[in-house]
Structure formats: structure tokens, C-alpha cells
Amino acid sequence: MAESYDVIIIGSGPAAMAAAFPLAEATKRVAVIEGNRFGGTCPNFGCDPKKLLYTRSETAWQAGKLRGTGIDGTTSFKWEDAMKEKNNYTDSVYKEIEQSMKQANIDTYHGYASFINEETVQIDTITLSAQTFIIATGLKPSSLPFKGAETLLTNEEFLNLPSLPRSIAFIGGGYISFEFAHLAARAGTNVHIIDSGDRGLKAFDRDHVQALIEQSEAIGITFHWNEEISSIESSDYEVTIRTDKQTLTVDKAVHGAGRTPNIKKLNLEAANVDYDGTGIHVDGTLQSVSNPRVYAAGDVTATHSLPLTPLSSQEGSVVVHNILEEQKKTLHQGAMPSIVFTIPKLAKVGKTKKRLDQEGIAYYVKNTSMTDWLTYSMIKEDQALAKVYVCKKTGKILGADFLTVYADQWINLFSLAIQLELTTEQLTSVHYTYPSVLGDSGNVLPIQ
Ligand SMILES: Cc1cc2nc3c(=O)[nH]c(=O)nc-3n(C[C@H](O)[C@H](O)[C@H](O)COP(=O)(O)OP(=O)(O)OC[C@H]3O[C@@H](n4cnc5c(N)ncnc54)[C@H](O)[C@@H]3O)c2cc1C
Numbered sequence: 001m002a003e004s005y006d007v008i009i010i011g012s013g014p015a016a017m018a019a020a021f022p023l024a025e026a027t028k029r030v031a032v033i034e035g036n037r038f039g040g041t042c043p044n045f046g047c048d049p050k051k052l053l054y055t056r057s058e059t060a061w062q063a064g065k066l067r068g069t070g071i072d073g074t075t076s077f078k079w080e081d082a083m084k085e086k087n088n089y090t091d092s093v094y095k096e097i098e099q100s101m102k103q104a105n106i107d108t109y110h111g112y113a114s115f116i117n118e119e120t121v122q123i124d125t126i127t128l129s130a131q132t133f134i135i136a137t138g139l140k141p142s143s144l145p146f147k148g149a150e151t152l153l154t155n156e157e158f159l160n161l162p163s164l165p166r167s168i169a170f171i172g173g174g175y176i177s178f179e180f181a182h183l184a185a186r187a188g189t190n191v192h193i194i195d196s197g198d199r200g201l202k203a204f205d206r207d208h209v210q211a212l213i214e215q216s217e218a219i220g221i222t223f224h225w226n227e228e229i230s231s232i233e234s235s236d237y238e239v240t241i242r243t244d245k246q247t248l249t250v251d252k253a254v255h256g257a258g259r260t261p262n263i264k265k266l267n268l269e270a271a272n273v274d275y276d277g278t279g280i281h282v283d284g285t286l287q288s289v290s291n292p293r294v295y296a297a298g299d300v301t302a303t304h305s306l307p308l309t310p311l312s313s314q315e316g317s318v319v320v321h322n323i324l325e326e327q328k329k330t331l332h333q334g335a336m337p338s339i340v341f342t343i344p345k346l347a348k349v350g351k352t353k354k355r356l357d358q359e360g361i362a363y364y365v366k367n368t369s370m371t372d373w374l375t376y377s378m379i380k381e382d383q384a385l386a387k388v389y390v391c392k393k394t395g396k397i398l399g400a401d402f403l404t405v406y407a408d409q410w411i412n413l414f415s416l417a418i419q420l421e422l423t424t425e426q427l428t429s430v431h432y433t434y435p436s437v438l439g440d441s442g443n444v445l446p447i448q
């Protein structure tokens, strides 16, 4: 007979974790099923190992910039050594996450779950049943429409390369390719980015992306826009990429051309769960539109939210509330900030110019080059840019874009300002420390 649970969670990433622990605390009998490493993409093959490598490349960049001005010797980003440190982290984090689940009385299962019917899933020879299911299976690299696409290295494989080859091509010019390309280029690899579109990072401010492209070219990254790949041929030694414009031979090629809902193995038809290529169809409470026993959370939902860790966690928490409480909660995404970890970092929050124009909102905008300011000249940053949008009528902050190594600090401040609907006056009335990055806040705001 199938073992029975109150809630079975399929997947163990940020969305699943945000749901599993509070449900167990509320004395629900919970099982979590994971086909790969516990913790999901973020701690194993995404945000965290990427950031660990990034911090080392950023430190080497900073030391290089300040060499001869009180900083001695040569510093470089050494992939092999940084990878050892990365592996120290990733070799244990998934075990710790599973262990903490067990300590919280959550049963853990290894393997890919597949529905047999509306109340039962199968993992190899084991069957489990539940009152409620949460599907939190995330995304996987999308299938690409050319021969040999399956030979491209995934994010998981790139982040496990013990050493970098002499040359790498990244297919796609989005978040993954920009971040990985910067790491590889700064470790001395010859890097290409090939995109079928006319520009990358389309959700970000066009001027800032152009400035980032120019800085990327300066560290040896070559961009190929508007190129359709017709085939990729991979051997043990090299990869030949044929496009409508050229034939390019590199040592390795990496998939950075988008991610798609990880639902193939779930056999959703057996559970009467509606979905399409954008993910699982849910209502505002994150309940399946076709089967009320099922909720979905995180990247796998067709909620059209950005596939980011904080949003996935937020969705997991909304699902917990809706399972435990009579009064249902709906998902309010608010102004979600987003950042690309390149040098400089590229970040955005709130409404873009395009969106404001579409919505017919009258605004002031201030474009600022901060490069000559003390904060940036002190660290010899090549270019530091800010763009802030403010409502003409109310003075409230509507959107902000930054390109600087300090963009992570800036964007969190503006996320807070937009979320709390602060006006420029309120933001400038705050006391900041001096000298500091955010101490310059008053100078990036449009004057009304
Ligand atoms: C390279 C990279 C870098 C990133 N960097 C950032 C960043 O800096 N900041 C940020 O906010 N976001 C970042 N992201 C996005 C972030 O990782 C995701 O948004 C987040 O992990 C999504 O959480 P999730 O719980 O929805 O899914 P995931 O974390 O993807 O977890 C889903 C889990 O479900 C498992 N699974 C799938 N199918 C089944 C099945 N049938 N049975 C059992 N288990 C199954 C998978 O193995 C996986 O472990 C990055 C992503 C990538 C790929």
C-alpha cells in the first residue's frame, strides 16, 4: 500500500523549502521528493556557486584596478583554485539541506516523481499518496531547434568544470551567458556570445546594456548578434558551431539560451493538472486551475513572474498559507529587483521607460553618470551609471536602473522605496552615512 502524507512536495529548491519547513512545523505530515541534489538549482547549480566564483573574480578585478596605489603584486582570478572552494560548498550544502529536513520531521525521497493518478505519485518502485501536492520542479535548459543542441554544456556542467578551456562559446545572450562569460573571460578564456536576437538582456535598460556590452568587449568577449545557429558538432577536443553567417570552432559551448518548465517527467495528465510550455496553470492563490488538490510554486508556475529565488520562496510561502488557512492569500509580486552579476553589475527594479510610456504615466527621469564621483573614482571604476524614474504627479519613485559594481546596494534601496511607495522627498530626508554608496542617493533623483 502507498505511504500516505498530508502534503507531498515535488522538488526541493527555494519554493519547496519555503513550503516544507512551515508545513512540518504546523504538524503536517510532509514528504519532499528530489530527483537531483536537495536544495534545487540555487545552492547547487545557480545563484550561490556562481556568486562564490563571482566574489573572487570581483576581488581580483578590484585589486588589479588599485595596483600601484597601495596594493602590491599581481592578482588574478584562478578558476581551478576558486573551483576547489566552490566544491567545498556544493559538496556539502545539499546534504545539509536534506539533513535539516529530516530533523524537521520531513520525510525525504530520492528520485523523479511521476503521477499515477490524482492522489498518488511513483518514484521508481515506491508509491506515495497525499491529500495535497505542491509541484515545485523549477526550470531546465530549453530544447533548441538545431542539430547537436543536446551536446551543449548546461549551467550544472559549466559550474563543475575543474579547469576552463582556452575558448568557450555561450549560446544566448541572457543572464546566464553574461554572468558565465564574465567569469570565463576574467579567468583568461577567449569568449564568444552568440544570440539569435539583435541584443541581449532585453528586460534591462537599453543604454546600460550597451555600456555593459562595451565593457565586456574590453575584457575580450566577442558578441555575435542576429545569428541563427544551424548545427553544432561536438568532439572530445572541439565544438564547431555553424550559423547563417559563419563557422566558429571553440573548445566548449554552453547553453544560455533560455530555460523551460521542468514538467516532462511528472505525467501531469494522470493528475489532471493543466499546463503549457510556460508552466503549470494556477489561479492567484497558486492552486491548479484543474485539480484543487494540487498547488504549484516557484519557477515552474505559469505566473509570468521572473524566475528568481526570492520570488520562488515567496510563492512557496503563499502556498503554505493557502493550505493552512481558510482565508486564501493571492500572490502580490510587488517591484521585484533583478541583477546580473557581471563587472560592473547591471540591475533594475520597478517600471521601465517602455512600460511607463505604454501606461501613459507622466514621469521625470534622471540619467546620471556617477563615474567621477568620489565613491567610484576611489575604486577606479570605469563607468558607473544611474537612471531613476519618478512620477510627475505624486513624486513617488517608479523605477530605477544601475550599472556599477555597487548596483546591488543601489537596487535594494530603490526596491524598498518603490515597495513602500516613497517619494523623492522622503528618500532624501533619510540620514545616510558619509562617505558611502547610498549617501549619494539625493544626487541620482530627478529634481522636480
Ligand atoms: C546559473 C543560474 C544562476 C542563477 N542565479 C540567480 C541569482 O543570482 N539570483 C536569483 O534570484 N536567481 C538566480 N537563478 C534562478 C534561481 O536559481 C531559480 O529561480 C530558483 O532556484 C527557482 O527555485 P524553484 O524552487 O522554483 O526551482 P529549482 O531551484 O529549480 O528546484 C526544482 C527542483 O525540482 C527537482 N525536480 C524536477 N522535476 C522533478 C521530479 N519530477 N521529481 C522530483 N524532483 C524534481 C529538480 O531536480 C530541482 O532540484 C539562477 C539560475 C541559474 C540556472
Ligand SMILES: NC(=O)c1ccc[n+]([C@@H]2O[C@H](COP(=O)([O-])OP(=O)(O)OC[C@H]3O[C@@H](n4cnc5c(N)ncnc54)[C@H](O)[C@@H]3O)[C@@H](O)[C@H]2O)c1
Binding pocket: 144, 145, 171, 172, 173, 174, 175, 176, 177, 179, 194, 195, 196, 197, 199, 200, 201, 202, 227, 228, 229, 255, 256, 257, 258, 259, 306, 307, 308, 338, 339, 340, 341
Ligand atoms: N542573476 C540572476 O538573477 C540570474 C542568473 C542566471 C539565470 N537567472 C534566471 O534564469 C533564467 C534563464 O536564463 P537564461 O540566460 O538561460 O535566459 P534568458 O531568457 O535571460 O536569455 C536567453 C537568450 O537566449 C537567446 N536565444 C534563444 N534561443 C536562441 C537560439 N536558438 N540561438 C541563439 N540565441 C538564442 C534569446 O534571444 C535571449 O537573449 C532567466 O530568466 C533568469 O531569471 C537569473
